[in-house]
Amino acid sequence: MxxxxxxxxxxxxxxxxxxxxxxxxxxxxxxxxxxxxxxxxxxxxxxxxxxxxxxxxxxxxxxxxxxxxxxxxxxxxxxxxxxxxxxxxxxxxxxxxxxxxxxxxxxxxxxxxxxxxxxxxxxxxxxxxxxxxxxxxxxxHKPKDTAAKLKGKLLEEHELNEFIHYIQEGYGVDIAKNKQAIYAYEINKQRDACITSLILNSGLRVSEVVNLNIEDVDLNNKLVYVYRKGNHDETFKAPVYFREDARPDLVDYMEMRSVRYIAPKREKALFLAVPNGQKEGKRMTKRAMQAMIIKYAKAFGKPYLTIHKLRHSFATDYYLQNDIYKTKEQLGHASTETTEVYAHLTDKTMSDAIERRVNGS
Known part of the structure; x- marks a missing residue:
């Protein structure tokens, strides 16, 4: 559990x-x-x-x-x-x-x-x-209605890596004169970029990211093992693939995790934070991750972007290269009805139908 x-x-x-x-x-x-x-x-x-x-x-x-x-x-x-x-x-x-x-x-x-x-x-x-x-x-909310609300509020394909790079470097330039902010940023930028990269390259839910332990990461096979929503077998962790782009970010973070966050051996959580007034790193909370993304999103010029919209951004991009069933499996949806949102976001279903009609005539 x-x-x-x-x-x-x-x-x-x-x-x-x-x-x-x-x-x-x-x-x-x-x-x-x-x-x-x-x-x-x-x-x-x-x-x-x-x-x-x-x-x-x-x-x-x-x-x-x-x-x-x-x-x-x-x-x-x-x-x-x-x-x-x-x-x-x-x-x-x-x-x-x-x-x-x-x-x-x-x-x-x-x-x-x-x-x-x-x-x-x-x-x-x-x-x-x-x-x-x-x-x-x-x-x-029908899938079409949800898609309409999301349009224009997600990262486009070219912005996925731009946002990660902004967290790695650009944000530091923008806050260079704020000594207190730059200090916290320098400590956490690798962790923050890693979390963002993992979601944008896998579509994981924030709860799945929060619950990740070190042993859940398989760098060689580009897999993480997570408790998926709706799975009633609480002992089973489902394998979820991540793109190659996320691997170097995970490697960089995992190399400095225990030293940077003074992690005790008993702490198995992958993503850590050191609470105010404490010396040892503890599992980062869902609220802290959400606040972290909102902070960077505002500075990036996308104030409407949230951690859940990162998942939507990945899913939209993923759906363009895959069918609805693969997208459903990757995201851990219970039915394709939920996944239909991304068909409406990309208009892929309609455009494919038009192409088939033209090619068939």
């Missing part, structure tokens, strides 16, 4: 006892099929819903654990509509449409389990009436 999953499982174990027994039963039912990270998101969604029920007086419970199945059975459609409005207008945390759809889908999964799968001692469904079965959850 990777580092993030271990943390999420610990947090999940702490949160679950706060819920009614039937939610605990649902989580146990889903545990073999879904990752702790996904189930933790479910519990966060349920917490928002149950707290809203209490705030609206739709339950007599004083805490989540006391909310009964009977109180869920008598919810009106009007209540669900009001909850949807609440999610979209809640001032502290207004949710985007896609987030609202996800939160409602989480609820629908729970209600479906209670009404269609779980049984009482007399073999009757735990939930006799399922209000969430009436709720239509529209698909928000």
């Amino acid at each position: 990777n580092i993030q999953k271990i943390k999420d499982r610990q947090e999940l174990d702490q949160k679950v006892p706060l819920f009614p027994w039937y939610v605990q039963q649902f989580i146990d039912y889903k545990l073999p099929d879904l990752s702790p990270s996904t189930l933790l998101e479910y519990t966060r969604d349920y917490e928002i819903f149950f707290c809203w029920l209490m705030a609206e007086g739709l339950t007599s419970a004083k805490e989540m654990k006391e909310i009964t199945l009977q109180e869920l059975e008598v919810l009106h459609m009007e209540s669900i509509v009001n909850y949807r409005i609440y999610l979209s207008t809640f001032k502290k945390q207004a949710n985007a449409k896609i987030t609202i759809s996800r939160k409602l889908s989480s609820l629908r999964s729970l209600f479906h389990y209670l009404s269609q799968i779980a049984e009482d001692e007399n073999f009757y469904p735990l939930l006799k009436r399922n209000i969430m079965a009436k709720v239509e959850i529209k698909r928000i």
Whole structure:
């Protein structure tokens, strides 16, 4: 199990006892099929819903654990509509449409389990009436829509190496007069360039990069072994190839890793950072990697570029030389539907179709 999953499982174990027994039963039912990270998101969604029920007086419970199945059975459609409005207008945390759809889908999964799968001692469904079965959850983002939002916000083919080179040298020139910034940059530039190069030459997710250990890197075969999203076998690390361009950056970083970051032998993480006030290097966090890319992207003149858009940049470039199935495999997508984004980004499908028609006539 990777580092993030271990943390999420610990947090999940702490949160679950706060819920009614039937939610605990649902989580146990889903545990073999879904990752702790996904189930933790479910519990966060349920917490928002149950707290809203209490705030609206739709339950007599004083805490989540006391909310009964009977109180869920008598919810009106009007209540669900009001909850949807609440999610979209809640001032502290207004949710985007896609987030609202996800939160409602989480609820629908729970209600479906209670009404269609779980049984009482007399073999009757735990939930006799399922209000969430009436709720239509529209698909928000189609591949074409996602592609439209990404257009113009990714690195073009010629910019992939330019951005890596900028991190290696150009950024230092731009901040040369800032002594504090240049000091931190000189310490971390090889690491930062290596992370960027690895993503732009493999399409790894940031979580996959964060969880990499030294022994996961096979320089000779240009492979890294990662825990892929959606793989329920938590002992299996999938091999992912990286391009030759990333190998020298990995070699440079790995040669200086233990000395530059004062890494203790027990620390197996590939990418390290030395936290403020500490002497030894520790596994770099997901948030730190994201902030690092944003910093360089702004200076590079691409303020909209994020670490996830580096993955998209690689995928778009990769798709131009390969078919949708190879791209799906490289990126670790569960289905080609997700990978279709890159067909729309490159217009490859349409252009190929036109060429076949012309050549065939």
